[in-house]
Amino acid sequence: MKLSERVTSMQASPIRKLVPFAEEAKKNGKKVYHLNIGQPDIPTPASFFEAVKNFDEEVLAYSFSQGLPKLIKSFINYYKKYDIHFEEDEVVVTNGGSEALLFSLLATCDHGDEVLIPEPFYTNYNGFGSSAGISVVPITTKAEDGFKLPNKETIQKLISDKTKAILLSNPGNPTGAIYTKEEIYMLRDLAKENDLFIIADEVYREFVYDGFEYMSFAHLEDISDRVIITDSISKRYSACGARIGSIASKNKDLMKEIIKLCQSRLCVPTIEQIGAAALADLGKEYFDETVEEYRKRRDVVYDALSNMDGVICKKPHGAFYIIAKLPVEDAEDFVVWLLKEFDVNNETVMMAPAEGFYATEGLGKDEVRLSYVLNEKDLKKAMDILEKGLEVYSNKK
Missing domain, CATH: 3.40.640.10 (Type I PLP-dependent aspartate aminotransferase-like (Major domain))
Structure with missing residues (x-):
């Protein structure tokens, strides 16, 4: 039967559409650091x-x-x-x-x-x-x-x-x-x-x-x-x-x-x-502490990305996301590869391919969005995995 054009023309979420690959990785015993979604880990008040x-x-x-x-x-x-x-x-x-x-x-x-x-x-x-x-x-x-x-x-x-x-x-x-x-x-x-x-x-x-x-x-x-x-x-x-x-x-x-x-x-x-x-x-101190925590997390991710060969990004000054241009032709292929074929000590990282954040065809194909909502220790591990993954992925091409 024919479904409505309204629903079939809708874009699948680039934030969530690769979740099955992440779930499969977890079933295979991998730990996945989720940088693909803006789900904070700070306790709800x-x-x-x-x-x-x-x-x-x-x-x-x-x-x-x-x-x-x-x-x-x-x-x-x-x-x-x-x-x-x-x-x-x-x-x-x-x-x-x-x-x-x-x-x-x-x-x-x-x-x-x-x-x-x-x-x-x-x-x-x-x-x-x-x-x-x-x-x-x-x-x-x-x-x-x-x-x-x-x-x-x-x-x-x-x-x-x-x-x-x-x-x-x-x-x-x-x-x-x-x-x-x-x-x-x-x-x-x-x-x-x-x-x-x-x-x-x-x-x-x-x-x-x-x-x-x-x-x-x-x-x-x-x-x-x-x-x-x-x-x-x-x-x-x-x-x-x-x-x-x-x-x-x-x-x-x-x-x-x-x-x-x-x-x-x-x-x-x-x-x-x-x-x-x-x-x-909730008083001002709640937001002061939360914002300072995210600023430190931002710095961990931005500093790491800035030191990776071929990665281009600008320091974000708000929210808790960063767009990075990677030295790859297809960011989605790279993200899927990280989940399916790559790990460091049985750990890997998940990001959101950025092409889906653009309406202009062709833009964002080599970009990813990272959400720095994890604690600093986990973010450092995730950045290490990303850097090593980029090296291996580039050499396999």
């Missing part, structure tokens, strides 16, 4: 689990479609710490950042519309676009330029009468890039001049290093009705499995329409919302 344990209702009932009022208030209080001010009818709780992104696209774009996205980008942006019948138009950025945006004129040429929004993550996944004020102001001007929404994926807001200054698109008051902030507790609190995200916007008409989408899936799980609401009480 105890307050999340304490709140869940203290849940004592006799019936696990539906929550509100918009989200638990207690959790919405906790998000509002969280944003206030960044001088971002939302009201209760300007925030909805979603099933993770993924649903937040999908709902934002569905609410702003019709079938056949276009969305501009700087590439390389979080690969699921493409999947969300495909499932909604929206075309992704890439704004190409390059590693050698630190993944900075091209000039305004270059981006303007990509805008058509079908363009409805600019979608981007800041700090960036998979690049670790942080947009400057000048770049943010440029996108603001483009949105105003071309009647576009800006969908800002800011889930890595805390993870900024090296004294770089972070600026939210929510700080742009003159386009507040055009800005949609998508967010998640997954990486911020190392709570990926809770699947709690949010959408926030000063555009009240837009938020009323997004509520319809929220109603169609009834609600976000009640218990996870209760746990998430308790996280708002």
Whole structure:
């Protein structure tokens, strides 16, 4: 029977599609260092689990479609710490950042519309676009330029009468890039001049290093009705499995329409919302310690990559990812080879081939994304395995 083009045209996740090779390696007794996925190993704050344990209702009932009022208030209080001010009818709780992104696209774009996205980008942006019948138009950025945006004129040429929004993550996944004020102001001007929404994926807001200054698109008051902030507790609190995200916007008409989408899936799980609401009480010291830990991990990976023959990468200043250009023709073939045929003391490493993070055909074929979410000891081992693997792989060709 014929399946829908909507589903068959969707891209398989480059982050997860090679998982069967990793599982086979584990069955064969290998230890696999997972640098392919952004799953932090930092403990989830105890307050999340304490709140869940203290849940004592006799019936696990539906929550509100918009989200638990207690959790919405906790998000509002969280944003206030960044001088971002939302009201209760300007925030909805979603099933993770993924649903937040999908709902934002569905609410702003019709079938056949276009969305501009700087590439390389979080690969699921493409999947969300495909499932909604929206075309992704890439704004190409390059590693050698630190993944900075091209000039305004270059981006303007990509805008058509079908363009409805600019979608981007800041700090960036998979690049670790942080947009400057000048770049943010440029996108603001483009949105105003071309009647576009800006969908800002800011889930890595805390993870900024090296004294770089972070600026939210929510700080742009003159386009507040055009800005949609998508967010998640997954990486911020190392709570990926809770699947709690949010959408926030000063555009009240837009938020009323997004509520319809929220109603169609009834609600976000009640218990996870209760746990998430308790996280708002965490102090600044929690983030200071977490960010410092990731900075040290970043340095381990970047320093190692910088000293490998033929590897090209720029130091990322945000999030916990790095894109590296390897001295190989096909990064996916290399990653599969590492899992199937190579090990050091019965240990190997898994990375995400970067080709799937680009919309432009041919780009990223020799690149990988590494997620530095493991502890320093494991990252050092993984980098040693990668370096030795590159030597062997190059000599076998």
